[in-house]
Amino acid sequence: MQLNELLIREAVQARLDLRTRDExxxxxxxxxxxxxxxxxxxxxxxxxxxxxxxxYCVIAPGIALLHARPEDGVIxxxxxxxxxxxxxxxxxxxxxxxxxxxxxxxxxxxxxxxxLAELAGFLSNADFLRVLRGSADTPALxxxxxxxxxxxx
Amino acid sequence: MVIATxxxxxxxxxxxxxxxxxxxxxxxxxxxxxxxxxxxxxxGNKADIVVAPVDMEPHLRDYPAKIxxxxxxxxKQEIKEKVLGALRELS
Numbered sequence: 033m034q035l036n037e038l039l040i041r042e043a044v045q046a047r048l049d050l051r052t053r054d055e056x057x058x059x060x061x062x063x064x065x066x067x068x069x070x071x072x073x074x075x076x077x078x079x080x081x082x083x084x085x086x087x088y089c090v091i092a093p094g095i096a097l098l099h100a101r102p103e104d105g106v107i108x109x110x111x112x113x114x115x116x117x118x119x120x121x122x123x124x125x126x127x128x129x130x131x132x133x134x135x136x137x138x139x140x141x142x143x144x145x146x147x148l149a150e151l152a153g154f155l156s157n158a159d160f161l162r163v164l165r166g167s168a169d170t171p172a173l174x175x176x177x178x179x180x181x182x183x184x185x
Numbered sequence: 186m187v188i189a190t191x192x193x194x195x196x197x198x199x200x201x202x203x204x205x206x207x208x209x210x211x212x213x214x215x216x217x218x219x220x221x222x223x224x225x226x227x228x229g230n231k232a233d234i235v236v237a238p239v240d241m242e243p244h245l246r247d248y249p250a251k252i253x254x255x256x257x258x259x260x261k262q263e264i265k266e267k268v269l270g271a272l273r274e275l276s
Contacts, residue, residue: 085193085224088238091201091258099197125240126256141196145204152201155259 033109035154036181038147040067043112046173053122053130054079056114060098060135063112070137071105078104078135082122090124095155099136106137109144111151115164115173132164154184186217186275188268189232189250191241195223202236202258209265215272234271236264251275 043063050056061075077100082089090096112135119129134151138144154160163180167173188206192198199221206219222230224244232250239254251274253267 081193086240088192088198088240090240091198091238092260093257095259097197097201099194101194136197138196145196145200148197148201149204152204152259156261 033143033147035111035147035150036178038109038111038144038151039177039181040064040069040110040112041174041178043067043069043110044170044174044177045113046115046167046170047117048114049117050114050120051118053082053120056096056116056120056130056133057082057098057135060112060114060133063114064110064135064137067110069106069108069110071107074100074105074137077101087123087125087128090122090127090130092155093127094119094129094131095127095161096122096130096133097136098133099138102138102140106139108137109139109147110137111135111144111147113164113173113177115167132161150181150184154181160184186234186272187232188217188219188234188236189222189227189230190219191222191224191227191235191237191245193224195221195226198238198258199223202255202264205259205261205264206236206268209261209268213269217272233275234268236268 064070114133119131190199190202236253
């Protein structure tokens with residue numbers, strides 16, 4: 033599975049006006065559930081992971097990678113992205129505040145790995161982050177995100 | 186040499202770290218086994234080096250291995266410097 037298959041287009045949303053970490057988690061779960069990729073309970077499972085394990089999911093400055101377990105209601109492997117109008121504190125020691133929030137649903141421990149490797153490569157690319165942060169609305173973000181991935185192959 | 190990468194569940198963050206470290210080791214011609222671990226089960230496993238997100242430090246205080254803490258998990262330079270530094274210390 034590749035990144036452009038893992039990413040769900042309608043679950044890529046730009047400049048959302050969310051105020052708290054929990055709103056970001058709920059919105060991510062809602063988008064993935066609306067696409068039929070996870071069950072509605074997946075959002076609460078992601079929140080529980082954050083509550084139990086702490087804010088390590090803020091993997092890089094401004095970037096969160098949320099996820100729960102396959103058995104928490106994943107229907108197919110999927111990835112969403114929210115960019116935020118105003119950055120939000122997640123409680124991380126050095127990478128706060130967050131303005132890019134990915135949410136991953138993994139069907140098992142293996143099938144999403146090559147897509148995740150692609151994502152990791154893109155997230156270490158400053159041009160890619162500039163495109164994500166610079167997209168003014170959802171259609172622009174969806175278009176530029178997928179075309180960047182397409183070109184990056 | 187066994188290098189473990191740690192995260193909450195063993196297939197998101199830790200897998201990403203493992204993939205970066207595999208690339209670095211390959212480029213440097215270093216042979217080591219890399220394993221992604223999850224917080225729930227890692228205490229029964231053994232490694233020479235454990236690489237983890239910086240905010241997991243409290244979970245690793247008593248763990249008998251060289252601990253490498255990473256702030257930016259997609260910064261290849263930070264990962265490379267810290268992992269190669271740890272490998273040098275142990276060799």
